Amino acid sequence: MLCQNRQHRLTEVPVLTSHFLSELISFLDGLPEPRIVMSADYRIIAANAAYTREFGGGRELAGRACYEVSHRFNVPCDQAGESCPLKLSLEAGEPQRVLHLHHTPRGEEHVLVETSPIRDETGEIAYFVETMRLVRQASSRVATSGLVGRSAAFSSMLEKMMRVAPSDAAVLLLGETGTGKELVAHAIHEASAREEGPFVAVDCAGMTETLFEAELFGYEKGAFTGATHRKQGLVEAASGGTLFLDEIGELPLSLQVKLLRLLETGTYRRVGGLDWLPADFRLITATHRDLAAMVAAESFRRDLYFRINTFPIRTPALHERSSDIPLLAESLLARVDRKPGRHFTAAALGWLAAQRFSGNIRELRNLIERASLLADGDAIDVTHLLEMTDPPLYLPVEPGGAAGFQVDALIDLETLERRYLKWSRQIHGGDMEALARQLGISTRTLYRKLERVN
Numbered sequence: 389m390l391c392q393n394r395q396h397r398l399t400e401v402p403v404l405t406s407h408f409l410s411e412l413i414s415f416l417d418g419l420p421e422p423r424i425v426m427s428a429d430y431r432i433i434a435a436n437a438a439y440t441r442e443f444g445g446g447r448e449l450a451g452r453a454c455y456e457v458s459h460r461f462n463v464p465c466d467q468a469g470e471s472c473p474l475k476l477s478l479e480a481g482e483p484q485r486v487l488h489l490h491h492t493p494r495g496e497e498h499v500l501v502e503t504s505p506i507r508d509e510t511g512e513i514a515y516f517v518e519t520m521r522l523v524r525q526a527s528s529r530v531a532t533s534g535l536v537g538r539s540a541a542f543s544s545m546l547e548k549m550m551r552v553a554p555s556d557a558a559v560l561l562l563g564e565t566g567t568g569k570e571l572v573a574h575a576i577h578e579a580s581a582r583e584e585g586p587f588v589a590v591d592c593a594g595m596t597e598t599l600f601e602a603e604l605f606g607y608e609k610g611a612f613t614g615a616t617h618r619k620q621g622l623v624e625a626a627s628g629g630t631l632f633l634d635e636i637g638e639l640p641l642s643l644q645v646k647l648l649r650l651l652e653t654g655t656y657r658r659v660g661g662l663d664w665l666p667a668d669f670r671l672i673t674a675t676h677r678d679l680a681a682m683v684a685a686e687s688f689r690r691d692l693y694f695r696i697n698t699f700p701i702r703t704p705a706l707h708e709r710s711s712d713i714p715l716l717a718e719s720l721l722a723r724v725d726r727k728p729g730r731h732f733t734a735a736a737l738g739w740l741a742a743q744r745f746s747g748n749i750r751e752l753r754n755l756i757e758r759a760s761l762l763a764d765g766d767a768i769d770v771t772h773l774l775e776m777t778d779p780p781l782y783l784p785v786e787p788g789g790a791a792g793f794q795v796d797a798l799i800d801l802e803t804l805e806r807r808y809l810k811w812s813r814q815i816h817g818g819d820m821e822a823l824a825r826q827l828g829i830s831t832r833t834l835y836r837k838l839e840r841v842n
């Protein structure tokens with residue numbers, strides 16, 4: 389491993405002699421953030437007190453492999469399908485950041501890992517300093533508030549959120565309804581330097597011209613009939629914090645001009661006022677619409693689109709992260725249930741994971757709330773969920789489905805199985821265990837197969 393590194397001779401990387409290595413280690417020990425020094429063969433040379441406490445549970449870590457401590461892997465991360473920041477920074481010759489799920493004494497947690505390379509006396513990159521920052525805005529375990537998720541689609545979104553959060557760049561959140569855009573906007577705010585400032589959310593849907601101006605910019609006393617006192621606008625309320633404009637795609641063209649003026653000049657005027665006031669907010673916008681198509685159709689201004697779209701982030705639909713459904717379901721149950729400590733049966737979690745929720749997490753949350761009201765005992769089962777399911781959750785009936793299963797052309801066996809499963813799920817009446825028995829397979833296999841049906 390070390391011989392391969394001989395090609396890396398980079399002047400910008402600091403040099404580390406053996407004398408300074410021990411100095412570096414004692415220096416890191418005094419720093420509050422968890423840090424380790426590693427050799428190029430993934431061995432931990434030293435861990436500071438914060439790392440030993442937060443990631444090592446107080447145990448000695450020197451000599452152990454980083455991938456074994458943080459992932460319980462027995463091969464380096466990149467050989468186990470994960471990105472390896474050490475390898476990336478060795479190749480690039482400069483610091484690299486990645487988001488990983490790390491084992492900690494508290495369970496798995498999202499961690500931002502920054503790895504910086506260091507040269508030895510001979511000029512080779514031989515050491516690395518790794519700094520860990522726990523991502524407090526998202527949980528990979530059941531949580532009673534905030535974002536939860538651990539799937540690849542969720543982690544990739546979270547990584548983008550954490551990259552953009554510290555900057556003041558305008559973020560555009562694109563995603564279907566109910567995918568958590570408002571929660572994501574709030575998490576970006578919380579991870580930003582404006583965290584102590586206000587987070588002000590504005591729904592742009594249904595905004596009329598007068599309402600928009602009065603709401604956003606406020607008004608002076610006497611500006612119009614009924615304006616009996618000066619009123620602060622939402623732009624002013626968001627001062628020092630974040631302004632979140634939800635459903636930006638619903639804003640009529642006439643109001644898009646006003647918003648553009650605010651963003652371009654950084655100033656605004658209260659309705660009925662004379663003075664231009666400075667605005668101080670970080671902008672996050674969101675829409676479920678295809679804004680680029682709206683620009684092409686000239687129903688959304690191109691210049692405004694470029695202004696708000698400095699950094700786009702897509703919030704994945706629930707079917708793109710169905711492996712998160714059990715975790716989301718448990719977390720949502722803890723949030724909506726009036727009787728604490730209840731749980732889903734394994735069959736209920738499997739059933740939920742096999743559904744396709746067109747209304748995404750909001751629809752899942754509604755279903756869980758209804759089922760929790762229906763269930764009397766400690767466990768919520770498939771029957772409670774089925775009774776409370778909206779008809780659109782079921783997939784459309786295949787041609788001939790209601791009457792009986794039929795195919796009218798030669799099709800491959802895999803498609804045949806999928807269609808048959810879809811049809812049998814629609815007609816069997818909801819008892820998945822009974823259906824599995826009738827099909828001669830285990831309930832587990834049935835759920836696995838049904839995942840492919842959606």
Ligand SMILES: Nc1ncnc2c1ncn2[C@@H]1O[C@H](COP(=O)(O)OP(=O)(O)OP(=O)(O)O)[C@@H](O)[C@H]1O
Nearest residue numbers: 534535536537564565566567568569570571749750
């Ligand atoms: N990752 C998540 N973890 C836990 N709860 C979530 C997550 N994402 C969304 N939710 C919950 O799902 C519901 C819908 O989320 P939210 O209102 O943020 O979605 P949205 O995309 O803004 O929807 P819309 O486009 O309709 O405004 C909320 O109750 C929210 O708390």
